[in-house]
Amino acid sequence: ASAGTTKDELADLAEQAARLAKADLVTDMVGEFPELQGLMGGYYARAEGLPDAVADAIRDHYKPVGQGDEVPSAPVTVAVSLADKLDTLSGFFEIDEKPTGSKDPFALRRAALGVIQLIAENRLRLPILLTARMAMGIRLLEERATTSGTKSIRERIVFGELSNIDNLTAMLLANLKEAERAAFRTRFESRFRRVYSVAPELLDFFADRLKVQQREAGVRHDLIDAVFSLGGEDDLVRLLARVKALQNYVETAEGANLLAAYKRAANILKKEDWHGCEGEIARTGEEDPLALVDDPDLKAVIDAKMAERHQKELSYTPEPAEKTLIEALDQAEPKAAAAIEGEDFETAMAALASLRAPIDRFFEEVTVNDADEDKRAARLDLLARFRAAVHKVADFARIEG
Incomplete structure (x- = not known):
């Protein structure tokens, strides 16, 4: 937590900022001048008397937008920025809309680089694989928002208690009425399994982006390969520390x-x-x-x-x-x-x-x-x-x- 603010309070501020982060996109000002997205949202939030942390997060959650751009460090802004980028990445990977060659119409490479910069600069211990599965799983749960017990299941996903697809499926089925179960199996179970299978593809995508970033920083790409190829490593802070030690050696x-x-x-x-x-x-x-x-x-x-x-x-x-x-x-x-x-x-x-x-x-x-x-x-x-x-x-x- 930051000075004078508890973790729960920061979480509440981040949730409030996340709910309002895209609100300025429907305004005439941003419609006329798209480059003002975020900036206008911050002004509107301040005009409404919302906390500075919320207004700042709305204003800066698109950052960083490229190499050399300012990397946010305020906890609420970092949380919203990461959530936005990871939601975008996981969503497009889930529907198999990935960059190919020089084509990247949804700027997913930039989003991945932004996540890497946020994690590295703020030394966040964020497991990419679990976080990607959380984002995809929660998105599917939102489609079942009327199902009893969904909130509890969502919380258990967030805390990593349902990282196994079979356990998650069993929990969801237990919360469905008998008549809903067949429909769930037909429509949702295959999608949940897709979520759990596609997350490693997203991790590989991060690995490729990390190699590019580190190569530009003077780190040998083969050393990134040497650490990533062990498997099971999705903590970027730990990975970069291992790569640095390996290069020195x-x-x-x-x-x-x-x-x-x-x-x-x-x-x-x-x-x-x-x-x-x-x-x-x-x-x-x-x-x-x-x-x-x-x-x-x-x-x-x-x-x-x-x-x-x-x-x-x-x-x-x-x-x-x-x-x-x-x-x-x-x-x-x-x-x-x-x-x-x-x-x-x-x-x-x-x-x-x-x-x-x-x-x-x-x-x-x-x-x-x-x-x-x-x-x-x-x-x-x-x-x-x-x-x-x-x-x-x-x-x-x-x-x-």
Whole structure:
């Protein structure tokens, strides 16, 4: 909350401003001079005696309209501006009206860039994917405004309690009369499922806009790819912090050497078609690419399989360079994981940097494709473990060089 104003009061002011934000579009003044939209609305709001925060939000909610334009920072204005742009983007994506080539008749690229600027400049922790689904889901709920329980369902969407499409559908059906359910299934259920499937497309659109913006700011596009390709990341503030740390690291000699070692390990694993312990877990093809990092149940399965492999490794005495890499991973993995959890990406990179010398020595002194099958399997698993440790920070396969 801002000084002297509670969060609830700010929310009320933002709602009031949002309801009036487009009212000036029907006035003769804006009809005659369209470039005055927003500005006239602010004047009218002040003339009506509305709070300054509301008038300012009405006046400035179109900002920013391009690179170099002022980025609002007042909480009410930021909220209304974000809501307006996200509503526009989600609405057009829902009906499959997306920019193609040089054509962007509804200025969706500009709207996406505005959202990125608002989030980055104000350091807002706003999950894009969930927010897009909220906007689309609430829009559909408005079409069922007479349905009992709709307000409660809307609130639960806003607070992220119904982010699963099946749970949301079940809740909606429970609030419909028997006679309405068949009609809902025919007309609305497929649209709700469309909402949940199209939101990732909008996230990809933001990723493309972010690459353009960051490239103009001097950031390499491949580093954006390296972070985005992990999946599951839609917090732009956290993503940009990770990209910044990654760029600082890969431009050092240590970073370049680790990248080379990573690519060598990845090429060996690809050639051998070796997926390590993760490859032994049954998949449906629908999993989140970050599930193995974040899902405690899957992590437990992997840890158990790693323990089994460790027992096999005890059947021979690891070579010194092999043992050194194992010990380095034992130290680096928890340090990197803790740093990522705390969003200290520089420290996470430093933890990875500690692997550079051990992995270089491993490649120099150890034969991976040993004639002994147990040694070969253990060493390929060790390379897979090294690759997985690096992947927790970024997908180094996407990095050029």
